[in-house]
Amino acid sequence: VIAAPDYIEPTVGWRTWLVVPDEDKVFRLRSIVYDTLWSPRNELVAHCLHRAVSLPWRRRSEHVPPASDCGCGIYAAREPEEAASYLDGRSWADGLSIHRVIGTVSLWGQVVECTRGWRGSFAYPKKIFVPPTRAPFWLRAERVEEIALALADYDVPVELLDANSGDPKEFVAALDARAAAD
Amino acid sequence: LEIGEPERTYTVEPVEDPVPRETPAEPAEQPPTPSREEPVDPERVQTP
Numbered sequence: 001v002i003a004a005p006d007y008i009e010p011t012v013g014w015r016t017w018l019v020v021p022d023e024d025k026v027f028r029l030r031s032i033v034y035d036t037l038w039s040p041r042n043e044l045v046a047h048c049l050h051r052a053v054s055l056p057w058r059r060r061s062e063h064v065p066p067a068s069d070c071g072c073g074i075y076a077a078r079e080p081e082e083a084a085s086y087l088d089g090r091s092w093a094d095g096l097s098i099h100r101v102i103g104t105v106s107l108w109g110q111v112v113e114c115t116r117g118w119r120g121s122f123a124y125p126k127k128i129f130v131p132p133t134r135a136p137f138w139l140r141a142e143r144v145e146e147i148a149l150a151l152a153d154y155d156v157p158v159e160l161l162d163a164n165s166g167d168p169k170e171f172v173a174a175l176d177a178r179a180a181a182d
Numbered sequence: 183l184e185i186g187e188p189e190r191t192y193t194v195e196p197v198e199d200p201v202p203r204e205t206p207a208e209p210a211e212q213p214p215t216p217s218r219e220e221p222v223d224p225e226r227v228q229t230p
Contacts, residue, residue, distance in 0.1 A: 009194070015183060109194060110191060111193070124200050
């Protein structure tokens with residue numbers, strides 16, 4: 001017996017990505033926490049990385065991600081503020097990245113709904129916003145226009161976002177202004 | 183990303199593909215090549 005799906009529209013949430021050059025020096029989206037590249041024109045498939053990094057005696061049994069009692073799955077936040085708080089963050093991976101971008105993401109397959117977002121088994125960017133870089137001009141390796149042009153490979157709308165500070169509230173105000181203009 | 187505690191699990195099977203996939207390129211049209219089985223030149227037939 002094949003169960004009917006609960007929904008036929010993807011769940012849409014917010015997330016922030018790093019922009020990194022891939023092995024061919026082409027700019028691609030990368031997850032912030034895990035070393036996961038998002039390929040253009042292919043969905044990202046969740047794997048339970050928690051199991052791989054857990055100590056042997058603390059490992060959960062194998063399961064299809066996302067499991068509600070695990071932290072696995074591809075994450076998306078309900079509110080843009082939550083994702084925007086990662087735009088100004090720093091991680092070891094920032095040494096490889098040239099910028100951080102924010103946007104909406106479609107989740108489908110199995111989805112774990114949480115109080116402030118979701119974890120899904122499949123994901124693909126839905127819309128990408130490229131904020132201005134705050135690096136001083138003598139450090140700017142790339143202009144945001146070039147980054148936006150490269151991200152057009154994902155074949156989803158890519159827009160430049162006008163927000164000059166690192167304050168997530170300003171990013172959200174800029175997103176709201178953009179939505180009102182659309 | 184902080185998304186809080188799990189509340190429920192559901193399934194989503196989108197009607198439309200959320201991924202703008204690469205469409206396979208149409209093969210370029212080529213002039214038809216004569217079949218090997220068909221003779222290219224008419225056969226010569228001996229007339230009485």
